[in-house]
Amino acid sequence: MDPTAVIENVQDDSIWHNSLWVNKKEKVFFVPIWRCGNTSFMFLAEDYGFELTRMTQCHLNSYTGFAFVRHPMKRIIGQLYRAYENNNSDNIIPEVHRTTNWDYKDYKDTSLIVKECGRLLQEAKKGNFVDAHMLPQYKFLENYFCKHIIDLDDKQPTVSHTFINEVLVDFYATHLSLDGVKKHRQQVEDRFLGIAKSKILTEENLDIIKDIYQKDYELYDTI
Numbered sequence: 001m002d003p004t005a006v007i008e009n010v011q012d013d014s015i016w017h018n019s020l021w022v023n024k025k026e027k028v029f030f031v032p033i034w035r036c037g038n039t040s041f042m043f044l045a046e047d048y049g050f051e052l053t054r055m056t057q058c059h060l061n062s063y064t065g066f067a068f069v070r071h072p073m074k075r076i077i078g079q080l081y082r083a084y085e086n087n088n089s090d091n092i093i094p095e096v097h098r099t100t101n102w103d104y105k106d107y108k109d110t111s112l113i114v115k116e117c118g119r120l121l122q123e124a125k126k127g128n129f130v131d132a133h134m135l136p137q138y139k140f141l142e143n144y145f146c147k148h149i150i151d152l153d154d155k156q157p158t159v160s161h162t163f164i165n166e167v168l169v170d171f172y173a174t175h176l177s178l179d180g181v182k183k184h185r186q187q188v189e190d191r192f193l194g195i196a197k198s199k200i201l202t203e204e205n206l207d208i209i210k211d212i213y214q215k216d217y218e219l220y221d222t223i
Contacts, residue, residue, distance in 0.1 A: 002051055003050065016052075016132075020032070020060075029060060030066055032140070035070070035133060040174050057143060066146055066149070067140070068150050069149055070137070070153055072213040077196050079133045080121075082131070083120055084113060084116055088112070114195070124212045136216045137219060148160075157171070
């Protein structure tokens with residue numbers, strides 16, 4: 001699927017199942033992991049000849065793979081935020097467009113956020129990932145061999161592959177520019193973060209997060 005079609009259908013979860021960004025000419029693939037820069041990568045994929053493709057490892061043995069990961073505690077708020085909004089739109093006050101400014105969305109009842117995030121974590125502890133954004137990072141990678149696994153928050157665009165380095169330089173520039181364009185969305189996530197820090201990231205839930213994402217901690221320690 002070409003990047004334009006992906007952008008138009010980005011909310012269709014079926015297009016992402018077992019899919020990779022593949023450049024057949026350069027023999028390079030990128031593994032998209034939710035909440036690890038996939039949106040930014042999607043917007044530059046066309047410039048670098050990538051298409052979203054379902055491929056198994058046996059077809060990728062001559063390819064070089066790369067992916068971004070994050071420390072689990074840096075990723076978890078974004079996971080809960082997206083999983084909550086995907087499944088609880090009735091509790092969200094829509095954002096209102098006023099000329100060049102955005103009024104960020106708010107929530108009708110913040111206690112519902114605390115309750116639902118607790119449920120998301122309890123379900124994930126049982127291995128039931130209610131929303132794809134709750135999946136551990138290692139699960140996206142377990143069927144593929146990625147030579148380059150990069151810490152998204154480190155922003156050090158240097159690996160032993162010239163083409164991937166070119167992509168990384170552009171990726172970080174795109175990532176920063178999208179953050180600016182979507183400032184209103186960041187305000188929403190900041191609001192969610194404030195609720196999470198005080199009501200969701202309790203000592204009990206932090207222990208649950210460490211349990212759910214134990215393999216992600218181990219993965220992160222290897223990079």
